[in-house]
Structure formats: C-alpha cells, structure tokens
Amino acid sequence: MKKLPLNLKIYIITIYIITFISFLVFFKIEYIIFSSIEFDVFIFFIFLTTLTESLTVIYRKISFSTSFAITVASFLLFNTFNAIIILVLGFLFRLTKDNNKYKHIFNTPFYGTLFNCCGFTLPILYGSYFYKLVGGTIYNGKLDSNLLPIIVFGIVFYIINTFIISIVFSITNKKGILYSFLGNFKLVLLNTFAMTPFGILLAYIFNLYSYAGVILVLFPIVLARYTFSLYIQSKSQYVQTVDALMLAMEARDKYTEGHSKRVAEISANIAKELKYNDWKIEQLNMAALLHDVGKIGINDEILNKPGKLSTEEFDIIKTHPLIGYNILKDIKNLENVLPIIRNHHEQYDGNGYPDGKKVEELSLDVFIVQLADSIDAMSTDRPYRKALNHDMVIEEVKKYSGTQFHPKVVAAYFKVPEKQKSKVRI
Template identity: 35%
Template sequence: MKELPSSFKKLFYVVVTLGLGLSYWFISNHSWQRADLLGLLAFALLAVISESLPVSLPKGGYVTVGYAIFMTCLILFPIGVTIPIVLAAGILIFGKAGKEQLLYKRIFNASQYVISISFAYLIFNLFNAQHARFDIVNLISYFVAAFSYSLLNVTIVSITLGALFDKSPWYMWRINIRWSIPNFLALAPLAILTSMIYREFGVLALFLLFIPLLLARHSFQLYMDMRKNYLNTVEALVTALEAKDSYTSGHSSRVAEWSAKIAEELKLAEDRVEFIKYAGVLHDVGKIGVSEDILNKKGQLTESEWTIIRNHSAIGEQIVHSIDFLFDVSSTVRSHHERFDGNGYPDRIKGKDIPLESRIIALADAYDAMTSSRSYRESLSPAEALIELRRVSGSQLDPDVVVAFDNIMQRENPQEQQSPRKDVQIVKC
C-alpha cells in the first residue's frame, strides 16, 4: 500500500475500522443457534463462489452475483448471521480473482460489504419488517433496503476509485451506477425467490437454484467481452491501414485516447465517451481509398491531391456506415474535418451544427498531427501545439473543446507548458 495515494489510505482506514467495529458488535450480540450455523456455512460457500467470479466494469470496479446472496440473507437471517457471510465473501475468494486481489483489497471490500449490508438492515428495520415473511409491507421494506444497499455500495466504490485514479467521485459514480444498477435490479427479485425456496426445500434446492445465478453472471460477462472485442477488432483494422504510412503509426489510437479524455472532461455520459473512442479510432479509415503516393508525398500537395485527401472523410463514412454495430459513428467520421467557422469539409457546416463528437475529434486529430513528425516537417512540442490550438479557437476549433483540452494539459503536463517557440503554425490535417 506504500505507493497508493494518501487520500485512498485515509479512506481505507476509515472503512476498515467502521467495518470491523460493526462486525464485532453484531456478531458478539447475536444469540447463536444450530440452525444459524447451517445457514451460515451454506450461504458463505455460495457467496465465496460468487465473489470469486467477478465481471469487470468499463472504468474500474466489478459486479458479481454475490449481491443476490447478500439480499437473500437479509430476508432470512438476523444481521449477526449475515455479517460473517459477507466477510467470507470479501476475503476468502479464490481462482483468478483471488490472485488479482491483494489482501488489503479483500479487507477493504469485506469492510464495505459489512457497512452496506448494515445500512440495508437499518432501513429494513425502520419498516418493522420481519424476516422470511412475504406480505406487502415486508416486500416493500425489502426492496427499499436492497436499493439502499446498492446505492451505498456504489457510492463507496466510486469514492474509492476516485481516490485511486484521481478522478471526481461524482464522475466515477455516474459511470459505475450505469452498469451496477441493472445488475442489482435483475438480482434483487431473484433473492426473494431464493429465500422462498430455501425455506421450503432446504440447502439442496438452494444449490440447484445457484446454477441460474451463474448463468446470469456468464451472460453479463459475455456482453462485456463483446464490447471489448468490438473495439479490439476496430483497432486491428486501423492498425493494418496505418501500416501504409510509418509517420501515422499509432495516430488513430492516440486520437481516440485524447478524444475520450476530452469527452470525460466535458462530463459526457459514459456511453458517449465509448462512442467517441470508436469514432476516434476510425476517423481516418477513409484514407484506405487514398493513394500511398499522395499520403507519403514529401513537400506540398497540389490542389487536385488535396481534393483527393479531403474526400477521405466521406469515404470513411461509407465504410463505417456498412458496419451494423458502428452505424451511428459514420456521421462523426464524416464531419471530423469541419471547421467551427464553416470553412471545413466536406459539407462546410459550422458551429454547433457540427456534431460534438466530431468537434472533439477535430481537436485531438490536430494536436496529434502537430506533435508527430511528418515527412515534410518536424514535430512541435506539446506547449507549442497548445498555443496554436488556442489561437484557432473559435475559427477552426470549438472554443469549449479547446478549454477542456487546455484544462487537461495544464493538469497532466504543467511542466511542458513552458518556453514555447513563437513561430508556431498549425498543420493541415
């Protein structure tokens, strides 16, 4: 933990201290019975298996079907029985997840599980609900308690990820809530069914019901893998295209990375950030229809050659439009060379009529072009490129996007913003 941010360390000690304190209080004050031990062992085993099969979220963190196990325990048992179950789920994980989770992470996760489930029990008891009863009052109290658990859980995770990655907790909350809440909503009713089957048929039926839970987890994992494979496929195609020109190798992936950062700085929704990442990778795919002699020409291009170059965005639109899962990206690819003042191409649209995604990619494209060497010129420093981006703000580029990028650069590379040359001119791209 020595290399971790101090803000995370403080949060770690607060969460662990509170989690351990609650655990000691509830476990020591429970009047244990033999039936409690049987339930504890059965559900602890299921919870450990569930937590050992996590599905990673796009921006950090993960979800598991362990939530359904925890919520079943909330219905069936007093909190003194549930606490050891969630502790076991957080600490005793195995397999690939066990190798990746260091001990301090397990302790932290177990502690925040304890805090979240304790809060859920507090809400549950505010309704004077009774365990393992299924009348309307108990059902309402259960769903409110289940939602309370998920809300607090996501909040703790978001604050933690914000501290670890130096991101706004609110931003991390918005990112993770989008993926976590559907998981919680799907699993909460399943917990009711699980508790009813356990009460009626016992432990054996409980393990049979666990199979659909694992299938639900597998389906979610396939979905997340599919999203990742889509982008990997696109990046492989563009890498093959960039092999035609050694000077532009890696250009599209860098544009995609900068575009995503700008989108996050503008606080766009996570799905739009993902959309912009796809568009950034593909923005120059239309150059597949441009001769290598023109792309690699040293010196100035003729007007006819510029006409061919300018046509690449329209060609890119046609290529991307034919890919079903990237259908909406095509208009962004078409417009990434439009200028804010209306003097761009291919449609000479201007201002806010240009898609925001295209305005973002236009800046990322210009910045990477200026800071990369070409056959006909040397690269500029980040500070020199930033000065030129500021100069063309409002003419070539959207001023709001320039401000967002400026903020990123000042925050990430403050030492590089010193002593730029004064003879800076933006490159055509």
C-alpha cells in the same frame, strides 16, 4: 499498505473505524440480532456465496458478481448478522482469476481484504436499517413478503457499496468523487438489481423445498453470470476489432503511426475537463481511434506522397471521412461514433468538409476529436513540413478558435494539466 498514497491510507482506516462504530451502534439499538442458524445451512450458504464470488466477472475494474442474490436471500432468511458473516466468509474463501493469475485470501494484502469486508458490512448494516425504517419485518416465507422494503435494502446496499468503491477510484485516478460514482452507476446498478429478484426467489424456494429448491434457482443465477460474461467478451472483442482496424489504417500511412492513439488520448483529456462520464469517454475514444480509417481507401501514391499535395490530390484526401463512414456504417455498436468519423474535418465556422455543416448541426464530440486531430497533426513531422513546437501549436489553436475550432473545446484543452499535455507531445 506502506506504498499506498497517504490520502488513500487515511480513507481505508476511516472505513475501518466507521464500520466498527456502526456495528457497535446498530448492536446497541438492536438492529443487529444474533439469531440462531443450523450449522449445515450456514455452511451451505457460505458455499453458495463462495461459488458465486469465485465466478465474478471483472470489467474496467468493476466486479460483476451474482453473490448479491445469495446476500438478499441470507438477509431475508437469517437476519442482518448472519447475512454479514455469510457474505464476508464467502468472499474470503473465493478463488478468482485475473490476468491469468489466481487470487485468493493468501495472496491478497490483509488491508485490502479487510477493506472489502467493511465494504460489504456497511451496506448490509445500513440497508437493514432502512429496510426496517420502511416497515420491513421478519420474513414470513411468502414470495411477496416485504417486497418494497427489500427493494429499499437493495437500493441502499447499491448506493453505499458503489460510493465506497468510487472514493477509492477518485483517489487513485485523481477524479471527482461524483464523477467516479456516476461512471460506475449503470454497470453496478445492472448487477445489483438483476440479482435482487433472484434473491427473493431463492429465499422463497429454500423456505419451501430446502436444498433441492435452491439447486433449481441456481440455474438462472448461473445463466445471469454467463450473460455478464458474454457481455464482457463482446466488449473486449469490440475493442480488439477497433484496434485491428486502426493498425490496418496506420500500416497504409507511415507518417501517422501512433496518430490515432495520441488523438484518442488528447480527446479523453479534453472530455474529462468537460466532465464527460466514462461511457461517453469510451465512445469518444473509439471514434478517435477510428477517425482516419477511411484512409484505407486512398491511393498509396497520394497517401504517402513525399511532397505537398495538389488541389486534385487534396480533394481525394478529403473523401476519407465519407469512406470511413461507409466502411463502418453497417457494423453493430458503432452507431454513436459514426457522426464523429464522418464530421471530424468539419469546422466551427461551417467551412469544413465533407458537408460544410454548421456548428448547430454538430455535436461537441465532433469538435473534441477535430481539435485533438489537429493538435497531433501539427505536432508531428509531415512529408512536406517539420513538426511545430508546443508554443507554436498553442498559438495556432488560439488563432483559429472561433473559426476552425470550437471555443468551448479550446478552453477545455487549455485547462488540461500541463503534465497530461506533455504525454501527447511529439
């Protein structure tokens, strides 16, 4: 914990204190009941939690775990305290693999393990409070029993758990808390609410058929985990495909090696200033990486000509946005980036190419990539000129704001911290 930033240390300790105080208060007002549970049943549900936690799928530092179904069932069947103990112990005994390394309780920092335990305890405590506040009662074994209260429990659990994690992201990534929360919104929402119906069903089946019934319910839960896994794999393959296309394109043009990655980085910095969420930034990143893919279809003699291009040759170069669009238009999941690829050489005043579109016909995304592309092009050596220095690039951007560049995008770029700008300079 010594190596952590001071504000993160303070936050972690604060969560420890809040959890401890909350537990005492809830115990005093009798929202925490120490109900008895058979030892073999207790061990069985810990095992189920450990199993599902060990099968966690991680994407963009967000965990997709089917253990929430076990938590819902534990809460319904055994009340708040036992649900907390089952989830915490199940989490402690889990075994996961990340970057080809196994993670378990013995190689995880104690402060992090304790923080995660608090991150589970608080959502259950306050979820239990709101569960009872909206009329939730002791589970009577019926499938439709306490349906609305358990949905409320799931919502509260989701919000608190996500908020706790989002503050960590906010501190470590130096982003706003709300920005971090909204960035994780859809992914965690999918995980939490996909598992709530399974948790209700699990409690119902266990109440009727004990262990044998649970085995049957585990099949769709494991299938849900497998679906999450396939989704993550498809996203990873999607990124790998984009990288392969980018490398193929840059192999054709030695003067633009690394250009697409720098354009993506500049675009992301501008998008953050414009308060884009993580999903939109990811789409913009894909578009930036692929914006010049159409150069694959340009003749090498023109593409790598050591001098200035003739008018006819430049007209051929100007076809690359359309070539890129046609290459990618039939690829699934690229629908949102196609307009950016086609239009990244359009201008604010309508004098761009290939279609000469007006500003009203174009999204702000187009102008983000367009400005990023121009900034990196000016900052890079070309066959017919040397790179401009940073001050000269800034002057060019100011000069053409409102004609070539969108003023709102230019203003956002000038708000990007100087430290981030320096990372993309040549």
